[in-house]
Amino acid sequence: MRYIGNKENILENIYSILQSNEVKGKTFFDFFAGTTNVGRFFKLKGLQVFSSDILYLSYCLQKAYIENNKEPKFENLLKNLPEQESESLFQSPLEIVANYLSSLEGVEGFIYKNYTPAGTKNLSQPRMYFIDENGKKIDAIRQQIENWKNEDLISETEYFILLACLIETIGFYSNIAGVYAAFHKTWDFRALRPLELRTIKFIDNHQKNIVYNDDSMNLLDKVNVDILYLDPPYNERQYAPNYHILETIAKYDEPELRGVTGMRDYASQKSRFCNPNTALEDLDKIAKNTKYKNLVLSYNSEGIMPSEKIIETLKQYGPVKLEQFEYARFKSNNNGLARTKKTVYEQLYILKREG
Template identity: 55%
Template sequence: MRFIGNKERLVDWIYSTMQHNNINGKVFFDFFSGTSNVGKFFKEKNYRIVSSDLLYFSYVLQQAYLTNNHIPQFTSLISKLNIQSNLLVADNYELIIEYLNNIQPVKGFIYNNYAPSSTNHLIQPRIYFTDDNAKKIDAIRIEIEEWKKKNLINENEYFILIACLIESVPFFSNILGVFSAFKKDWDKRALKPFLLKPIKIFQDNKDHFVFNKSSLELLEDYQYDIIYLDPPYNQRQYAPNYHILETIAKYDNPEIKGVTGMRNYDNQKSNFCNKIKALNDLELICKSNNYKYILLSYNCEGIMPQDNILEIMQKYGSVKVEEYDYLRFKSNNNGESKHKKYIKEQLYILTNKKRLASSVEL
């Protein structure tokens, strides 16, 4: 998924930096889960994951990728639907994906609010999806919810199917990268017929814990070896950029407004989009003393100045900063062209001396 701040490209560097600095442990707290890519990576590295995010669609991804540890079987559903396996489909999981890809389209909330034919009464019709793709998204989401209500799928199967939808939708959306705006002309990807694709299942034998709330509320709930922070770097809130994914995940028929059909996100605003609030929250995290290490991903353009970050962190232990130059793409204000630019990614490493000492004594 295309996601602002997504660490998929950088997580290998983060891990190698941890190894170089002898940072290890058993419990990894992904404080701003987002796409769950960091959590997935460290789950595969045999860590127990705790993660949280204010966005519900992120919680769905956390449930599917982190909490779930098994390939879904859909036994009750397949029996009820009387679906027959065929030689082209490997397992029950793929059978259900194939079934959903072939259901009849439905005019639901997505079609009624984010497709051209249903919004042509607006000064600027919303062209996030073609009519056909919007109806297909609605049909799949409604069907999944009906299966849940009828107890034909369990909780893991439910979250996996919604995660498949969330992960698939951006590749058929008429956007530049996020959902805060749609393109005025059709992107060729958005014109392709919608196709639901299965997500990869990450299996292990550990219990992982995921949440849909402020991670500050979890600071005292577990003993963490590593707290990983990947907050917003600037004043732009994440929630507006993914409002349609949030609506698909919740499918709660929200009140919407404006050119883009934005849902209310007042209760999903991050303090890290405000310099003063960000520094205050960073201090709260660092002084919790319930960790061995804090790793803060940030960059040279962030709203928290490096001097302020270091001043806070150094109160609670030793601090080291690692840096990495990487190439990014940045749209111009009109979204008409892209140019390449190097940006300096920073990894602040806070070692909690008190916690390390107590761990040795135990």
């Protein structure tokens, strides 16, 4: 999944640095879960993982990837699905369900009506997030998942697994540069393909992993871990508007929309880490009020919090070390300075808690 700040390609580097600095333990809290790639990585390493994010789309991914440890069986649902022709005799239950959902006839639902050219032909600039047929297919799949839940044909875990599959699939058929704050005015080749639901993979760490859909600042008194990992926004751009369509597909709540891009209201999902002053205030609250042995702040050399201010804030609570390495910048940020500067530095501020 394309996501600003996604750590997927640099997690081994981060892990190596943490190991060399003796940042180890059995419990890990991913404070800004996002795509869950960080949580999944440390889950695969065998740690008990806790995670949280204010976005519901992230919560769906957390429920499927982090909290859940098992492949879904879909025992109730499969008894009620029609027989399907299959190219493989060894399909998993999830693959069977995904293929059925992919075969559904499209419907003219909320996504079609608001994010496809035909659905928005009355606008001066019709929205071109999805081709018409894929918009209808997204609606059909999303409505069917909800119907199965309401009919008690799928469990809560199976519900979130199917939502995660849909969320992960959308990016492969979206007519965007990387985020959903804008759409291309001509069609990207990926967006022209007929949508087929992709399945996700599972990790069993034999642990009771716990996830939250909350502002993580509300959870400080619930945290007591060996490793507290913070990966906040680096700049003044809020995450919620960049992923508004995925949030709407996840919730399927038919929100009021505004603007050329059909943005949902995100006033309740703004992060104080998108302001340099409030970011430092919250960083201090986290470092002071949370129980942890190691705090790791994963930041960016172009972030809005100055490095010296970060160190000054954290060192009140123990010795702080800054480690950094160079890596290729996220493509959707390739404007302005990024046209000439192709790399940035990932910064790891490591705080060993004293007292």
